[in-house]
Amino acid sequence: SDNNGGGGEVEPSRGKPPVTSDSIVNLDHGDPTMYEEFWRGTGDSASIFIPGWQTMSYFSDLGGICWFLEPGFEREVRRLHRLVGNAVVDGYHVLVGTGSTQLFQAVLYALSPASDGTPMNVVSPAPYYSSYPSVTNYLNSALYRWAGDANTFDGDTCIELVCSPNNPDGGLRKPVIKSKSSKPVYDFAYYWPQYTPITEAAAHDIMLFTVSKCTGHAGTRLGWALVKDTKVAQKMIKFIELNTIGVSKDSQLRAAKIIGAICNGYEPVPSSGKTSQLFHFAKEKMAARWARLRAAVAASDIFTLPYELSGYCSFSNETVTANPPFAWLRYNKDDIEDLEAFLLEKKIITRGGTRFGVDARAVRVSMVDTDQAFNVFINRLATMK
Numbered sequence: 001s002d003n004n005g006g007g008g009e010v011e012p013s014r015g016k017p018p019v020t021s022d023s024i025v026n027l028d029h030g031d032p033t034m035y036e037e038f039w040r041g042t043g044d045s046a047s048i049f050i051p052g053w054q055t056m057s058y059f060s061d062l063g064g065i066c067w068f069l070e071p072g073f074e075r076e077v078r079r080l081h082r083l084v085g086n087a088v089v090d091g092y093h094v095l096v097g098t099g100s101t102q103l104f105q106a107v108l109y110a111l112s113p114a115s116d117g118t119p120m121n122v123v124s125p126a127p128y129y130s131s132y133p134s135v136t137n138y139l140n141s142a143l144y145r146w147a148g149d150a151n152t153f154d155g156d157t158c159i160e161l162v163c164s165p166n167n168p169d170g171g172l173r174k175p176v177i178k179s180k181s182s183k184p185v186y187d188f189a190y191y192w193p194q195y196t197p198i199t200e201a202a203a204h205d206i207m208l209f210t211v212s213k214c215t216g217h218a219g220t221r222l223g224w225a226l227v228k229d230t231k232v233a234q235k236m237i238k239f240i241e242l243n244t245i246g247v248s249k250d251s252q253l254r255a256a257k258i259i260g261a262i263c264n265g266y267e268p269v270p271s272s273g274k275t276s277q278l279f280h281f282a283k284e285k286m287a288a289r290w291a292r293l294r295a296a297v298a299a300s301d302i303f304t305l306p307y308e309l310s311g312y313c314s315f316s317n318e319t320v321t322a323n324p325p326f327a328w329l330r331y332n333k334d335d336i337e338d339l340e341a342f343l344l345e346k347k348i349i350t351r352g353g354t355r356f357g358v359d360a361r362a363v364r365v366s367m368v369d370t371d372q373a374f375n376v377f378i379n380r381l382a383t384m385k
């Protein structure tokens with residue numbers, strides 16, 4: 001077969017219809033198809049071949065704490081954090097999950113119920129990632145329950161989800177609940193140099209990451225957690241054992257190869273220069289998109305965006321502006337109540353503010369989709385007055 005990557009013939013992205021100037025553009029999900037261009041250019045450096053007899057056993061690492069963790073994947077994850085400097089890895093357990101979505105549920109299981117046996121409250125400051133309430137409540141668990149906006153939470157025992165940079169508005173966050181019995185869980189899906197300055201090597205008790213938004217391989221369904229406490233790590237592992245008896249080895253081998261290829265692109269003598277540097281590719285792309293979006297929004301005078309953030313990035317060794325993965329677009333007049341519905345009339349699918357715990361005059365728009373989808377979005381936005 002000549003279609004297994006490796007710079008062969010270009011085939012269209014499967015599963016997504018082509019975008020034309022009058023078609024519906026779906027920017028509801030943060031589907032990271034923007035990254036496809038980069039990976040089409042890396043030749044075989046990120047491809048793997050798995051013979052029929054390989055990856056058959058349930059088990060990956062019987063000697064380690066996480067029996068379903070592929071040692072090669074763990075090695076590349078640690079190497080990536082050392083390269084980027086966004087998190088401390090020494091003294092941390094690395095756990096793998098089917099997306100960080102599964103690890104989030106493993107965390108809820110590990111930290112619940114509250115010490116008096118009642119369901120643990122789960123909170124995050126609004127606007128919060130729309131999956132937090134639904135994933136917390138879908139099983140109607142007696143162990144934990146969604147308790148809403150952390151800013152108005154009136155209690156002290158809780159799990160606080162600290163998403164930084166934040167989905168949907170790109171804000172840089174610290175916990176808002178100061179109580180000793182609150183347990184902050186850091187969702188670092190977007191703490192990568194293409195989105196935000198890397199300002200410190202984070203060293204919190206529980207930190208969640210995902211390949212989805214780092215490399216763009218959302219379909220590989222792989223995330224990892226850095227966990228300090230051994231007992232918490234063991235309970236999270238137990239959850240994944242009960243939930244899915246481990247995590248796809250094929251995905252772990254592929255992710256290890258992909259992460260390894262990213263790191264190799266930053267070795268002292270990169271084989272093919274900047275074209276092989278993922279974070280530089282993605283940062284330039286995001287910056288160009290943000291410049292166009294900000295210009296279109298400034299020209300429209302009916303929309304506003306959050307202020308541009310900037311800071312010194314220890315990875316790039318320069319002051320950089322943040323390029324959040326989503327545009328948090330707000331309508332600033334009062335003749336329209338529901339911005340999602342207004343944009344849908346213009347055939348742009350976005351996600352409305354109420355899903356994030358705020359009003360319907362704000363929407364979230366993906367900034368990581370294909371060039372075609374982004375171009376159509378910008379062109380239509382420019383015509384709205």
Ligand code: PMP
Pocket residue numbers: 030098099100101102129163167187189209210211212218221222223
């Ligand atoms: N956390 C945040 C803040 C996200 O935006 C996403 C993806 N939209 C996830 C977690 C889940 O990522 P995944 O399950 O693909 O690893």
